[in-house]
Amino acid sequence: MPQLLIADDHPLFREALRGVASRLLPDAAIHEAEDAAGLYAMVDAHPDADLLLLDLNMPGAQGFSALVHLRAMHPQLPVVMVSAREEPAVVRRALDHGAMGFIPKSSDAATLAGALRQVLDGERWAPEAALDAAPIADEERAIAARVRELTPQQFRVLQMLGAGLLNKQIGYELGVSEATIKAHMSAILRKLGATNRTQAILLAGKLAVEPDAVVPPEVDEAD
Secondary structure (H helix, E strand, O other): OOEEEEEEEOOOHHHHHHHHHHHHOOEEEEEEOOOHHHHHHHHHHHOOOOOEEEOOOOOOOOHHHHHHHHHHOOOOEEEEEEEEOOHHHHHHHHHHOOOOOEOOOOOOHOOOOOOOOHOOOOOOOOHHHHHHHOOOOOOHHHHHHHHHHOHHHHHHHHHHHHHHOOHHHHHHHHOHHHHHHHHHHHHHHHHHHHOOHHHHHHHHHHHHHOOOOOOOOOEEEEE
């Protein structure tokens, strides 16, 4: 039985994706998530799924970071990004970070079905204009490679750090001690090549859709 995963925070768009997928693959088992935590849990529970449809702006995930992380942890899982952002440069970045396809949310049902069919057949699909866009910069490619080195727990800590949480708060959310979070932070800084929290957030922010708009939250570096 085919398995499809849908991760999007908008219920109506999840319903639209589910409807198209169900008509395309009537016997498919479809699983859904509405935020980053649910996304990672869903993928961990169904690592052999045939396809993941991933919203570019999932709550709790920063731009292309979730895509980069999932491609590192589950390289066998094809990922298709879906987004209201349709600029060729944005689409090209998704493809360069490992997406098998990119479907604009403005696409009609026929286009969506054709894109899903093509990706399920093992071929990449994206608007033609994106293929003429410039590839990602070497700096962004290098940062993505460093992010791929993070363990799932380290990646979650980095995401929470970017959201402005302190060590104690992150530990509470993850159910571990503050000392464990500090150990994770040391490993994150080392793997990213950062000297402090602020630099780590700015480096990870290069994977945001709008990197120049990333502003590190004010945190105590000694926390």
